[in-house]
Amino acid sequence: MKADATLDCTGLYCPMPIIQTTDKLRELEIGQVLAVVADDKGIKTDMPAWCGSTGNEFLGMEEEDGEYKVYVRKLVEA
Amino acid sequence: MEKEKEKATIVVFSGELDKALAAFNIATTAAAMGMDVTMFFTFWGLNVIKKNEGPLRSKGWMRKMLNWMNRGGSKRLKLSKFNMLGMGTWMMKKLMREERMPSIEELIAQAKRLGVKLVACTTSMGTMGLGEDAFIPEVDSFAGAATFLGEARKGTVNLFI
Numbered sequence: 001m002k003a004d005a006t007l008d009c010t011g012l013y014c015p016m017p018i019i020q021t022t023d024k025l026r027e028l029e030i031g032q033v034l035a036v037v038a039d040d041k042g043i044k045t046d047m048p049a050w051c052g053s054t055g056n057e058f059l060g061m062e063e064e065d066g067e068y069k070v071y072v073r074k075l076v077e078a
Numbered sequence: 079m080e081k082e083k084e085k086a087t088i089v090v091f092s093g094e095l096d097k098a099l100a101a102f103n104i105a106t107t108a109a110a111m112g113m114d115v116t117m118f119f120t121f122w123g124l125n126v127i128k129k130n131e132g133p134l135r136s137k138g139w140m141r142k143m144l145n146w147m148n149r150g151g152s153k154r155l156k157l158s159k160f161n162m163l164g165m166g167t168w169m170m171k172k173l174m175r176e177e178r179m180p181s182i183e184e185l186i187a188q189a190k191r192l193g194v195k196l197v198a199c200t201t202s203m204g205t206m207g208l209g210e211d212a213f214i215p216e217v218d219s220f221a222g223a224a225t226f227l228g229e230a231r232k233g234t235v236n237l238f239i
Contacts, residue, residue, distance in 0.1 A: 011178050015107040022110040053111040
């Protein structure tokens with residue numbers, strides 16, 4: 001999947017990936033895609049939950065060697 | 079037009095490090111999820127938002143003694159379990175730093191940046207003889223139970239920690 005920006009959250013635990021995603025998405029335009037890389041397993045359910053709450057779109061997740069790459073499309077201005 | 083934000087309220091009654099961390103963890107996440115978050119600090123919870131520096135001024139020997147024994151301030155918070163004269167707390171802080179977890183001070187800063195409102199309970203302040211100058215400048219307001227309930231009745235998430 002192609003992303004307009006990438007956020008590296010490896011080594012960070014809940015809630016930091018979510019909070020940094022919130023911050024990072026502010027810099028993006030509506031419709032752009034952010035890739036978030038994390039190694040805290042919580043992101044697997046946290047990111048879809050965050051998207052559901054905020055109205056942004058959860059596009060999917062790739063998992064490799066205990067690292068998760070989740071894709072979020074910005075749909076709303078925070 | 080922006081839709082009305084959902085509300086979350088958290089009563090921080092406890093003055094222990096672990097409980098304060100849990101409270102701020104949820105508060106910052108709720109704010110990041112687009113909620114309007116208010117934290118009410120009451121009783122021992124006031125310790126979380128007391129200034130770290132300087133003496134606490136209060137009148138009367140009982141209050142002076144209380145505030146001496148219960149100095150508070152984010153840097154003095156202890157674990158609710160395994161404090162072991164400070165050693166357990168020191169170790170937990172060290173482990174958390176190693177895992178790059180945010181400290182309570184960092185979480186307070188994050189919370190403020192995300193728009194979380196911090197409210198100190200005036201009744202507890204009165205009982206303990208604490209003035210507004212006893213608290214960190216991040217505190218937004220000083221209020222009572224009616225203010226909390228006014229927010230909580232509109233809240234979809236209301237916690238007591």
